[in-house]
Amino acid sequence: MEENFKLAELPYERITIESFQKEAEKIIEGFKAAKSGEEQFLVHKKYYGLMEKMRTAIVLTEMRHSGDVSDKFYEAEQDYYDEISPKIESFEVKYKKMLFESEYREYLESKIGKVPFKNIEIQIKSFNDVLIPLKQEENNLTSKYNKLVAQTKVEFRGETLNLSLLGKYVRSKDRATRIEASRARSEKLLTIANELDEIYDKLVKNRNEQAKAMGYENYVELGYYNMKRNSYDKNDVANFRNQVKKYLVPLASKMHEERRKRLGLEKLEYVDEGVYFLDGNPAPTGTADDIFVSGQKMYSELSPETKEFFDFMLKHELFDVLGRANKIPGGFMDMLLLYKAPIVFANFNGTSGDIDVITHECGHAFQGFITRNDEIMENNDITSETAEVHSMSMEFFAEKWMELFFGHRADDYRKMHLEDAIAFIPYGSMVDEFQEIIYTKPELTPAERREVWKQLEKEYKPHLDFNDDKFYGDGRTWQLQQHIYNWPFYYIDYCLAQTCALQFKTRMDEDYKVAWDKYLAFCLQSAKDYFPNMLHNVGLKSPFEDGFMKEIVEKIKL
Incomplete structure:
Protein backbone atom coordinates (compact mmCIF):
# COMPACT_ATOMS: atom_id res chain seq x y z
CA MET A 1 0.00 0.00 0.00
CA GLU A 2 1.33 3.41 -0.97
CA GLU A 3 2.14 5.40 2.16
CA ASN A 4 1.28 8.91 0.97
CA PHE A 5 -1.87 8.30 -1.06
CA LYS A 6 -4.63 10.90 -1.30
CA LEU A 7 -8.25 9.84 -1.83
CA ALA A 8 -8.85 12.07 -4.87
CA GLU A 9 -5.68 10.79 -6.56
CA LEU A 10 -6.29 7.06 -6.10
CA PRO A 11 -6.13 5.19 -9.41
CA TYR A 12 -9.24 3.42 -10.60
CA GLU A 13 -9.57 0.54 -13.02
CA ARG A 14 -12.73 -1.45 -13.70
CA ILE A 15 -12.61 -5.02 -12.40
CA THR A 16 -14.51 -6.98 -15.01
CA ILE A 17 -16.85 -9.80 -14.12
CA GLU A 18 -14.79 -12.06 -16.41
CA SER A 19 -11.54 -11.46 -14.50
CA PHE A 20 -13.39 -11.76 -11.19
CA GLN A 21 -15.01 -15.07 -12.15
CA LYS A 22 -11.70 -16.48 -13.41
CA GLU A 23 -10.06 -15.79 -10.05
CA ALA A 24 -13.18 -16.98 -8.21
CA GLU A 25 -13.12 -20.34 -10.02
CA LYS A 26 -9.50 -20.88 -8.98
CA ILE A 27 -10.46 -20.22 -5.37
CA ILE A 28 -13.34 -22.73 -5.53
CA GLU A 29 -11.06 -25.36 -7.14
CA GLY A 30 -8.36 -24.72 -4.54
CA PHE A 31 -10.83 -25.05 -1.69
CA LYS A 32 -12.17 -28.35 -3.05
CA ALA A 33 -8.65 -29.72 -3.50
CA ALA A 34 -7.45 -28.74 0.00
CA LYS A 35 -6.59 -31.72 2.19
CA SER A 36 -6.81 -30.04 5.61
CA GLY A 37 -8.38 -27.16 7.51
CA GLU A 38 -5.04 -25.34 7.34
CA GLU A 39 -4.99 -25.60 3.54
CA GLN A 40 -8.62 -24.45 3.27
CA PHE A 41 -7.86 -21.44 5.45
CA LEU A 42 -4.96 -20.49 3.14
CA VAL A 43 -7.42 -20.60 0.22
CA HIS A 44 -9.84 -18.54 2.30
CA LYS A 45 -7.22 -15.81 2.56
CA LYS A 46 -7.15 -15.70 -1.26
CA TYR A 47 -10.91 -15.15 -1.12
CA TYR A 48 -10.23 -12.16 1.16
CA GLY A 49 -7.79 -10.77 -1.40
CA LEU A 50 -10.27 -11.07 -4.26
CA MET A 51 -13.11 -9.46 -2.30
CA GLU A 52 -10.89 -6.63 -1.01
CA LYS A 53 -9.90 -5.79 -4.59
CA MET A 54 -13.48 -5.88 -5.90
CA ARG A 55 -15.01 -3.99 -2.97
CA THR A 56 -12.38 -1.26 -3.17
CA ALA A 57 -13.23 -0.68 -6.85
CA ILE A 58 -16.96 -0.64 -6.08
CA VAL A 59 -16.59 1.79 -3.15
CA LEU A 60 -14.41 4.17 -5.19
CA THR A 61 -16.99 4.10 -7.97
CA GLU A 62 -19.92 4.67 -5.65
CA MET A 63 -18.19 7.58 -3.94
CA ARG A 64 -17.17 9.28 -7.17
CA HIS A 65 -20.53 8.70 -8.84
CA SER A 66 -22.39 9.94 -5.73
CA GLY A 67 -20.13 13.00 -5.69
CA ASP A 68 -21.22 13.98 -9.20
CA VAL A 69 -24.08 12.06 -10.80
CA SER A 70 -23.51 14.01 -14.03
CA ASP A 71 -20.05 12.43 -14.50
CA LYS A 72 -20.68 10.06 -17.41
CA PHE A 73 -17.63 7.86 -16.77
CA TYR A 74 -18.52 6.97 -13.19
CA GLU A 75 -22.21 6.75 -14.06
CA ALA A 76 -21.29 4.00 -16.55
CA GLU A 77 -19.08 2.31 -13.94
CA GLN A 78 -21.90 2.41 -11.38
CA ASP A 79 -24.28 0.92 -13.94
CA TYR A 80 -21.74 -1.82 -14.61
CA TYR A 81 -21.39 -2.80 -10.94
CA ASP A 82 -25.18 -2.61 -10.51
CA GLU A 83 -25.34 -5.15 -13.33
CA ILE A 84 -22.66 -7.54 -12.06
CA SER A 85 -23.11 -7.31 -8.27
CA PRO A 86 -25.72 -10.12 -8.18
CA LYS A 87 -23.17 -12.33 -9.98
CA ILE A 88 -20.57 -11.46 -7.34
CA GLU A 89 -23.10 -12.35 -4.68
CA SER A 90 -23.76 -15.64 -6.49
CA PHE A 91 -20.09 -16.57 -6.18
CA GLU A 92 -19.99 -15.53 -2.53
CA VAL A 93 -22.97 -17.73 -1.65
CA LYS A 94 -21.55 -20.75 -3.54
CA TYR A 95 -18.15 -20.34 -1.94
CA LYS A 96 -19.50 -19.77 1.57
CA LYS A 97 -21.76 -22.80 1.24
CA MET A 98 -18.59 -24.85 0.72
CA LEU A 99 -17.12 -23.23 3.82
CA PHE A 100 -20.31 -23.99 5.75
CA GLU A 101 -20.32 -27.64 4.71
CA SER A 102 -16.55 -28.22 4.99
CA GLU A 103 -15.40 -31.42 6.68
CA TYR A 104 -12.82 -29.19 8.39
CA ARG A 105 -15.40 -26.76 9.71
CA GLU A 106 -14.28 -27.16 13.32
CA TYR A 107 -10.81 -25.91 12.40
CA LEU A 108 -12.24 -23.09 10.27
CA GLU A 109 -14.51 -22.02 13.15
CA SER A 110 -11.43 -21.89 15.41
CA LYS A 111 -9.83 -19.43 12.94
CA ILE A 112 -12.86 -17.40 11.81
CA GLY A 113 -15.30 -17.71 14.73
CA LYS A 114 -18.83 -19.07 15.09
CA VAL A 115 -20.78 -15.91 14.17
CA PRO A 116 -19.68 -15.93 10.50
CA PHE A 117 -21.13 -19.42 10.08
CA LYS A 118 -24.49 -18.18 11.36
CA ASN A 119 -24.21 -15.33 8.85
CA ILE A 120 -23.45 -17.81 6.05
CA GLU A 121 -26.55 -19.79 7.01
CA ILE A 122 -28.58 -16.57 6.69
CA GLN A 123 -26.93 -15.62 3.37
CA ILE A 124 -27.78 -19.04 1.92
CA LYS A 125 -31.41 -18.37 2.90
CA SER A 126 -31.34 -14.96 1.24
CA PHE A 127 -29.86 -15.67 -2.17
CA ASN A 128 -30.15 -18.04 -5.09
CA ASP A 129 -29.09 -17.56 -8.73
CA VAL A 130 -32.77 -17.36 -9.67
CA LEU A 131 -32.72 -13.86 -8.11
CA ILE A 132 -30.02 -12.45 -10.40
CA PRO A 133 -32.35 -10.78 -12.98
CA LEU A 134 -34.59 -9.43 -10.20
CA LYS A 135 -31.58 -8.08 -8.27
CA GLN A 136 -30.30 -6.39 -11.41
CA GLU A 137 -33.68 -4.73 -11.92
CA GLU A 138 -33.75 -3.72 -8.23
CA ASN A 139 -30.30 -2.09 -8.58
CA ASN A 140 -31.46 -0.18 -11.67
CA LEU A 141 -34.53 1.09 -9.83
CA THR A 142 -32.59 2.28 -6.77
CA SER A 143 -30.01 4.00 -8.99
CA LYS A 144 -32.88 5.69 -10.86
CA TYR A 145 -34.33 6.90 -7.53
CA ASN A 146 -30.96 8.20 -6.29
CA LYS A 147 -30.30 10.06 -9.52
CA LEU A 148 -33.82 11.55 -9.55
CA VAL A 149 -33.44 12.93 -6.01
CA ALA A 150 -29.85 14.13 -6.55
CA GLN A 151 -30.82 16.06 -9.70
CA THR A 152 -33.93 17.64 -8.22
CA LYS A 153 -33.14 21.36 -8.01
CA VAL A 154 -35.19 24.08 -6.32
CA GLU A 155 -35.15 27.72 -7.41
CA PHE A 156 -35.12 29.79 -4.24
CA ARG A 157 -34.41 33.52 -3.88
CA GLY A 158 -32.23 33.63 -6.96
CA GLU A 159 -30.31 30.44 -6.17
CA THR A 160 -30.56 27.00 -7.75
CA LEU A 161 -30.20 24.51 -4.90
CA ASN A 162 -30.32 20.76 -4.52
CA LEU A 163 -32.36 19.38 -1.63
CA SER A 164 -29.36 19.23 0.73
CA LEU A 165 -28.31 22.83 0.15
CA LEU A 166 -31.91 24.03 0.51
CA GLY A 167 -31.82 22.59 4.04
CA LYS A 168 -30.33 25.72 5.62
CA TYR A 169 -33.42 27.70 4.53
CA VAL A 170 -35.86 24.97 5.56
CA ARG A 171 -34.31 25.16 9.07
CA SER A 172 -33.98 28.97 9.12
CA LYS A 173 -34.67 30.79 12.38
CA ASP A 174 -36.97 33.07 10.40
CA ARG A 175 -40.30 31.26 10.20
CA ALA A 176 -41.38 33.11 7.07
CA THR A 177 -38.22 31.87 5.33
CA ARG A 178 -38.91 28.32 6.53
CA ILE A 179 -42.45 28.48 5.18
CA GLU A 180 -41.31 29.91 1.85
CA ALA A 181 -38.47 27.35 1.47
CA SER A 182 -40.72 24.45 2.48
CA ARG A 183 -43.38 25.54 0.01
CA ALA A 184 -40.81 25.84 -2.79
CA ARG A 185 -39.49 22.38 -1.92
CA SER A 186 -42.96 20.80 -1.86
CA GLU A 187 -43.93 22.41 -5.18
CA LYS A 188 -40.80 21.00 -6.78
CA LEU A 189 -41.27 17.54 -5.19
CA LEU A 190 -44.82 17.40 -6.54
CA THR A 191 -43.36 17.50 -10.06
CA ILE A 192 -41.58 14.17 -9.39
CA ALA A 193 -44.23 12.67 -7.06
CA ASN A 194 -45.63 10.30 -9.69
CA GLU A 195 -42.14 9.11 -10.54
CA LEU A 196 -41.38 8.49 -6.84
CA ASP A 197 -44.61 6.47 -6.58
CA GLU A 198 -43.83 4.51 -9.72
CA ILE A 199 -40.26 3.60 -8.71
CA TYR A 200 -41.34 2.44 -5.27
CA ASP A 201 -44.28 0.48 -6.64
CA LYS A 202 -41.90 -1.38 -8.95
CA LEU A 203 -39.47 -1.97 -6.07
CA VAL A 204 -42.18 -3.46 -3.86
CA LYS A 205 -43.34 -5.77 -6.65
CA ASN A 206 -39.76 -6.73 -7.47
CA ARG A 207 -38.88 -7.53 -3.86
CA ASN A 208 -42.10 -9.48 -3.41
CA GLU A 209 -41.16 -11.55 -6.47
CA GLN A 210 -37.72 -12.18 -4.93
CA ALA A 211 -39.39 -13.45 -1.75
CA LYS A 212 -41.75 -15.75 -3.68
CA ALA A 213 -38.83 -17.09 -5.74
CA MET A 214 -37.07 -18.03 -2.48
CA GLY A 215 -40.20 -19.71 -1.11
CA TYR A 216 -41.20 -17.05 1.43
CA GLU A 217 -44.70 -15.74 2.04
CA ASN A 218 -43.59 -12.12 1.58
CA TYR A 219 -40.50 -9.91 1.55
CA VAL A 220 -40.41 -9.30 5.32
CA GLU A 221 -38.63 -12.58 6.02
CA LEU A 222 -36.24 -12.18 3.09
CA GLY A 223 -35.63 -8.54 4.07
CA TYR A 224 -34.57 -9.64 7.55
CA TYR A 225 -32.18 -12.21 6.06
CA ASN A 226 -30.76 -9.54 3.74
CA MET A 227 -30.08 -7.40 6.81
CA LYS A 228 -28.22 -10.34 8.41
CA ARG A 229 -30.45 -10.33 11.49
CA ASN A 230 -28.53 -13.06 13.29
CA SER A 231 -29.71 -12.59 16.88
CA TYR A 232 -33.28 -11.19 16.77
CA ASP A 233 -36.42 -11.38 14.63
CA LYS A 234 -39.45 -9.32 13.65
CA ASN A 235 -41.22 -10.18 16.92
CA ASP A 236 -38.33 -8.69 18.91
CA VAL A 237 -38.48 -5.57 16.74
CA ALA A 238 -42.28 -5.32 17.14
CA ASN A 239 -41.82 -5.52 20.91
CA PHE A 240 -39.21 -2.74 20.70
CA ARG A 241 -41.58 -0.56 18.64
CA ASN A 242 -44.38 -1.14 21.17
CA GLN A 243 -42.06 0.02 23.96
CA VAL A 244 -41.32 3.13 21.88
CA LYS A 245 -45.05 3.87 21.57
CA LYS A 246 -45.69 3.23 25.26
CA TYR A 247 -42.75 5.09 26.84
CA LEU A 248 -40.91 7.22 24.31
CA VAL A 249 -43.75 8.80 22.31
CA PRO A 250 -45.22 10.40 25.48
CA LEU A 251 -41.75 11.72 26.41
CA ALA A 252 -41.24 13.05 22.88
CA SER A 253 -44.71 14.66 22.89
CA LYS A 254 -43.91 16.42 26.18
CA MET A 255 -40.59 17.56 24.71
CA HIS A 256 -42.28 18.88 21.54
CA GLU A 257 -44.73 20.82 23.70
CA GLU A 258 -41.81 22.46 25.52
CA ARG A 259 -40.27 23.22 22.12
CA ARG A 260 -43.55 24.79 20.95
CA LYS A 261 -43.49 27.13 23.95
CA ARG A 262 -39.80 27.91 23.41
CA LEU A 263 -40.56 28.87 19.80
CA GLY A 264 -43.56 30.98 20.88
CA LEU A 265 -45.97 29.16 18.54
CA GLU A 266 -49.65 28.36 18.93
CA LYS A 267 -49.07 24.98 17.25
CA LEU A 268 -46.18 23.09 15.72
CA GLU A 269 -46.35 22.60 11.98
CA TYR A 270 -44.13 20.48 9.75
CA VAL A 271 -42.11 23.59 8.86
CA ASP A 272 -41.03 23.73 12.52
CA GLU A 273 -39.68 20.17 12.57
CA GLY A 274 -36.06 20.16 13.59
CA VAL A 275 -36.13 23.82 14.76
CA TYR A 276 -35.30 24.06 18.46
CA PHE A 277 -34.75 27.71 19.38
CA LEU A 278 -36.44 31.02 18.64
CA ASP A 279 -33.13 32.53 17.58
CA GLY A 280 -32.48 29.51 15.35
CA ASN A 281 -30.58 26.31 15.76
CA PRO A 282 -26.92 26.69 16.71
CA ALA A 283 -24.78 26.70 13.58
CA PRO A 284 -21.04 26.15 13.25
CA THR A 285 -19.14 29.37 13.89
CA GLY A 286 -16.43 28.76 11.30
CA THR A 287 -15.75 27.59 7.77
CA HIS A 408 -21.34 30.35 23.28
CA ARG A 409 -24.16 28.23 21.85
CA ALA A 410 -22.54 24.90 22.74
CA ASP A 411 -25.12 24.20 25.45
CA ASP A 412 -27.90 24.92 22.96
CA TYR A 413 -26.36 22.33 20.65
CA ARG A 414 -26.15 19.75 23.44
CA LYS A 415 -29.81 20.35 24.33
CA MET A 416 -30.85 20.14 20.67
CA HIS A 417 -28.80 17.00 20.12
CA LEU A 418 -30.45 15.16 23.02
CA GLU A 419 -33.94 16.29 22.02
CA ASP A 420 -33.26 15.37 18.40
CA ALA A 421 -32.10 11.89 19.48
CA ILE A 422 -35.33 11.38 21.43
CA ALA A 423 -37.51 12.74 18.61
CA PHE A 424 -35.77 10.49 16.10
CA ILE A 425 -36.58 7.14 17.70
CA PRO A 426 -40.38 7.37 17.15
CA TYR A 427 -39.79 8.53 13.57
CA GLY A 428 -37.36 5.69 12.82
CA SER A 429 -39.71 3.14 14.40
CA MET A 430 -42.50 4.51 12.22
CA VAL A 431 -40.34 4.01 9.10
CA ASP A 432 -39.82 0.39 10.14
CA GLU A 433 -43.48 -0.35 10.86
CA PHE A 434 -44.43 1.30 7.56
CA GLN A 435 -42.12 -1.04 5.66
CA GLU A 436 -43.38 -4.11 7.49
CA ILE A 437 -46.97 -3.21 6.57
CA ILE A 438 -46.06 -2.42 2.94
CA TYR A 439 -44.19 -5.67 2.35
CA THR A 440 -46.83 -7.72 4.18
CA LYS A 441 -49.43 -6.18 1.84
CA PRO A 442 -47.61 -5.71 -1.48
CA GLU A 443 -50.94 -5.34 -3.27
CA LEU A 444 -51.52 -1.86 -1.77
CA THR A 445 -51.72 0.97 -4.29
CA PRO A 446 -49.45 4.03 -4.00
CA ALA A 447 -52.39 6.03 -2.62
CA GLU A 448 -53.12 3.32 -0.03
CA ARG A 449 -49.46 3.29 1.03
CA ARG A 450 -49.64 7.01 1.68
CA GLU A 451 -52.72 6.46 3.85
CA VAL A 452 -50.76 3.87 5.88
CA TRP A 453 -48.05 6.48 6.48
CA LYS A 454 -50.59 9.12 7.53
CA GLN A 455 -52.10 6.73 10.08
CA LEU A 456 -48.69 5.89 11.53
CA GLU A 457 -47.87 9.59 11.84
CA LYS A 458 -50.85 9.96 14.17
CA GLU A 459 -49.47 7.18 16.39
CA TYR A 460 -45.80 8.10 16.41
CA LYS A 461 -45.84 11.89 15.84
CA PRO A 462 -49.16 13.15 17.20
CA HIS A 463 -47.77 16.69 17.59
CA LEU A 464 -47.40 17.21 13.86
CA ASP A 465 -49.61 19.47 11.69
CA PHE A 466 -48.99 19.65 7.93
CA ASN A 467 -51.19 22.68 7.31
CA ASP A 468 -52.50 21.30 4.01
CA ASP A 469 -49.05 20.89 2.46
CA LYS A 470 -49.65 19.11 -0.84
CA PHE A 471 -46.57 16.86 -0.66
CA TYR A 472 -45.74 16.18 3.00
CA GLY A 473 -49.38 16.46 4.05
CA ASP A 474 -50.27 13.76 1.55
CA GLY A 475 -48.30 11.09 3.44
CA ARG A 476 -45.19 11.40 1.29
CA THR A 477 -42.48 12.27 3.85
CA TRP A 478 -41.06 8.76 3.54
CA GLN A 479 -40.29 9.27 -0.15
CA LEU A 480 -37.28 11.39 0.77
CA GLN A 481 -36.02 8.71 3.17
CA GLN A 482 -33.41 7.02 0.99
CA HIS A 483 -33.24 3.89 3.15
CA ILE A 484 -36.85 2.97 2.29
CA TYR A 485 -35.96 2.76 -1.39
CA ASN A 486 -32.35 1.59 -1.14
CA TRP A 487 -32.00 -0.56 1.97
CA PRO A 488 -35.30 -2.06 3.20
CA PHE A 489 -35.53 -2.70 6.95
CA TYR A 490 -32.25 -0.88 7.68
CA TYR A 491 -33.82 2.07 9.45
CA ILE A 492 -34.82 0.38 12.72
CA ASP A 493 -31.11 -0.23 13.31
CA TYR A 494 -30.70 3.51 13.93
CA CYS A 495 -33.40 3.35 16.59
CA LEU A 496 -31.91 0.32 18.33
CA ALA A 497 -28.51 2.02 18.21
CA GLN A 498 -29.83 5.36 19.43
CA THR A 499 -31.20 3.75 22.58
CA CYS A 500 -27.79 2.12 23.15
CA ALA A 501 -26.09 5.49 22.57
CA LEU A 502 -28.43 6.96 25.20
CA GLN A 503 -27.21 4.19 27.54
CA PHE A 504 -23.64 5.33 26.91
CA LYS A 505 -24.77 8.91 27.54
CA THR A 506 -26.23 8.06 30.94
CA ARG A 507 -22.98 6.21 31.76
CA MET A 508 -20.75 9.11 30.68
CA ASP A 509 -22.85 11.47 32.82
CA ASP A 529 -20.12 -11.88 18.80
CA TYR A 530 -23.87 -11.29 18.50
CA PHE A 531 -25.24 -7.79 19.10
CA PRO A 532 -26.98 -8.46 22.48
CA ASN A 533 -23.93 -10.38 23.73
CA MET A 534 -21.51 -7.58 22.80
CA LEU A 535 -23.66 -5.12 24.75
CA HIS A 536 -23.73 -7.43 27.76
CA ASN A 537 -19.94 -7.91 27.49
CA VAL A 538 -19.44 -4.19 28.26
CA GLY A 539 -22.17 -3.97 30.90
CA LEU A 540 -24.97 -2.54 28.73
CA LYS A 541 -28.50 -3.86 28.27
CA SER A 542 -30.03 -5.06 25.02
CA PRO A 543 -32.87 -2.93 23.57
CA PHE A 544 -35.00 -6.08 23.36
CA GLU A 545 -35.09 -6.62 27.12
CA ASP A 546 -38.38 -5.89 28.86
CA GLY A 547 -38.19 -2.73 30.91
CA PHE A 548 -35.28 -1.40 28.84
CA MET A 549 -37.13 1.59 27.36
CA LYS A 550 -38.80 2.49 30.64
CA GLU A 551 -35.43 2.61 32.37
CA ILE A 552 -33.87 4.78 29.62
CA VAL A 553 -36.79 7.25 29.77
CA GLU A 554 -36.49 7.51 33.56
CA LYS A 555 -32.74 8.25 33.36
CA ILE A 556 -32.87 10.88 30.60
CA LYS A 557 -32.44 14.39 31.94
CA LEU A 558 -34.00 16.84 29.48
Missing part, protein backbone atom coordinates in the same frame (compact mmCIF):
# COMPACT_ATOMS: atom_id res chain seq x y z
CA ALA A 288 -15.39 23.98 6.63
CA ASP A 289 -11.62 24.31 7.20
CA ASP A 290 -12.25 25.59 10.74
CA ILE A 291 -14.45 22.55 11.41
CA PHE A 292 -11.58 20.23 10.52
CA VAL A 293 -9.10 22.17 12.65
CA SER A 294 -11.51 21.92 15.60
CA GLY A 295 -12.16 18.26 14.83
CA GLN A 296 -8.43 17.56 14.96
CA LYS A 297 -8.13 19.28 18.34
CA MET A 298 -11.16 17.38 19.70
CA TYR A 299 -9.98 13.96 18.60
CA SER A 300 -6.40 14.62 19.75
CA GLU A 301 -7.73 15.34 23.26
CA LEU A 302 -10.39 12.60 23.41
CA SER A 303 -7.97 9.63 23.36
CA PRO A 304 -4.67 8.47 21.80
CA GLU A 305 -6.66 6.17 19.48
CA THR A 306 -8.91 8.96 18.17
CA LYS A 307 -5.89 11.24 17.65
CA GLU A 308 -4.15 8.65 15.48
CA PHE A 309 -7.38 8.06 13.56
CA PHE A 310 -8.21 11.68 12.73
CA ASP A 311 -4.61 12.55 11.82
CA PHE A 312 -4.68 9.61 9.38
CA MET A 313 -7.96 10.82 7.84
CA LEU A 314 -6.57 14.32 7.31
CA LYS A 315 -3.19 13.15 6.01
CA HIS A 316 -4.84 11.07 3.28
CA GLU A 317 -7.69 13.57 2.64
CA LEU A 318 -10.33 10.89 3.17
CA PHE A 319 -13.26 13.31 3.40
CA ASP A 320 -15.59 14.34 0.58
CA VAL A 321 -17.99 16.52 2.53
CA LEU A 322 -18.57 19.81 0.69
CA GLY A 323 -22.09 20.24 -0.73
CA ARG A 324 -22.26 20.90 -4.47
CA ALA A 325 -24.56 20.57 -7.48
CA ASN A 326 -25.24 17.02 -8.73
CA LYS A 327 -24.03 15.46 -5.48
CA ILE A 328 -26.30 12.82 -3.92
CA PRO A 329 -27.81 14.05 -0.62
CA GLY A 330 -26.94 12.39 2.68
CA GLY A 331 -23.76 10.94 4.06
CA PHE A 332 -22.01 7.63 4.55
CA MET A 333 -18.77 5.99 5.63
CA ASP A 334 -17.16 3.08 3.86
CA MET A 335 -13.83 1.25 3.79
CA LEU A 336 -11.26 1.15 0.99
CA LEU A 337 -10.08 -2.30 2.03
CA LEU A 338 -6.97 -2.37 -0.16
CA TYR A 339 -5.75 0.82 1.52
CA LYS A 340 -7.05 -0.07 5.01
CA ALA A 341 -8.63 3.37 4.90
CA PRO A 342 -12.07 4.66 5.93
CA ILE A 343 -13.72 7.31 3.75
CA VAL A 344 -16.41 9.81 4.74
CA PHE A 345 -18.92 11.26 2.26
CA ALA A 346 -21.36 14.04 3.23
CA ASN A 347 -22.90 17.37 2.24
CA PHE A 348 -21.87 20.35 4.39
CA ASN A 349 -24.55 23.04 4.23
CA GLY A 350 -23.71 25.43 7.06
CA THR A 351 -25.97 23.80 9.67
CA SER A 352 -25.23 21.80 12.80
CA GLY A 353 -25.50 18.73 10.57
CA ASP A 354 -21.96 19.54 9.43
CA ILE A 355 -20.70 18.80 12.94
CA ASP A 356 -22.73 15.59 13.05
CA VAL A 357 -20.60 14.43 10.10
CA ILE A 358 -17.44 14.98 12.18
CA THR A 359 -18.98 13.00 15.04
CA HIS A 360 -21.44 10.46 13.55
CA GLU A 361 -19.68 9.42 10.33
CA CYS A 362 -16.35 9.62 12.13
CA GLY A 363 -17.73 7.22 14.75
CA HIS A 364 -18.16 4.68 11.94
CA ALA A 365 -14.78 5.56 10.46
CA PHE A 366 -13.01 5.37 13.84
CA GLN A 367 -14.30 1.84 14.42
CA GLY A 368 -13.21 0.85 10.91
CA PHE A 369 -9.79 2.38 11.53
CA ILE A 370 -9.02 0.67 14.85
CA THR A 371 -9.99 -2.75 13.46
CA ARG A 372 -8.55 -2.32 9.95
CA ASN A 373 -5.58 -4.62 10.50
CA ASP A 374 -7.64 -7.64 11.60
CA GLU A 375 -6.69 -10.37 9.12
CA ILE A 376 -10.07 -12.11 9.58
CA MET A 377 -12.38 -10.21 7.22
CA GLU A 378 -15.50 -11.68 8.85
CA ASN A 379 -14.62 -9.92 12.11
CA ASN A 380 -15.52 -6.66 10.40
CA ASP A 381 -18.69 -7.96 8.76
CA ILE A 382 -20.66 -5.78 11.14
CA THR A 383 -24.44 -5.85 11.31
CA SER A 384 -25.87 -2.37 10.90
CA GLU A 385 -27.40 -1.89 14.36
CA THR A 386 -23.93 -2.54 15.83
CA ALA A 387 -22.33 -0.11 13.37
CA GLU A 388 -24.82 2.61 14.28
CA VAL A 389 -23.98 2.24 18.00
CA HIS A 390 -20.40 3.18 17.07
CA SER A 391 -21.52 6.36 15.30
CA MET A 392 -24.39 7.56 17.47
CA SER A 393 -22.45 7.03 20.69
CA MET A 394 -19.50 8.99 19.32
CA GLU A 395 -21.88 11.95 18.87
CA PHE A 396 -22.42 11.99 22.65
CA PHE A 397 -18.75 11.43 23.54
CA ALA A 398 -17.84 14.43 21.36
CA GLU A 399 -20.24 16.77 23.18
CA LYS A 400 -17.52 17.87 25.65
CA TRP A 401 -15.84 19.78 22.81
CA MET A 402 -18.85 21.53 21.28
CA GLU A 403 -17.57 24.98 22.33
CA LEU A 404 -14.95 24.55 19.58
CA PHE A 405 -17.69 24.36 16.95
CA PHE A 406 -20.55 26.43 18.36
CA GLY A 407 -18.90 28.92 20.72
CA GLU A 510 -21.81 9.27 35.75
CA ASP A 511 -18.16 8.63 34.75
CA TYR A 512 -16.88 9.74 31.34
CA LYS A 513 -13.62 7.73 31.39
CA VAL A 514 -15.34 4.48 32.38
CA ALA A 515 -17.97 5.03 29.68
CA TRP A 516 -15.27 5.71 27.05
CA ASP A 517 -13.37 2.54 27.99
CA LYS A 518 -16.62 0.55 27.59
CA TYR A 519 -17.23 2.19 24.20
CA LEU A 520 -13.70 1.40 23.01
CA ALA A 521 -14.11 -2.22 24.13
CA PHE A 522 -17.46 -2.40 22.30
CA CYS A 523 -15.87 -1.05 19.09
CA LEU A 524 -12.99 -3.53 19.27
CA GLN A 525 -15.42 -6.46 19.49
CA SER A 526 -16.50 -5.46 15.98
CA ALA A 527 -18.52 -8.48 14.74
CA LYS A 528 -16.92 -11.20 16.84
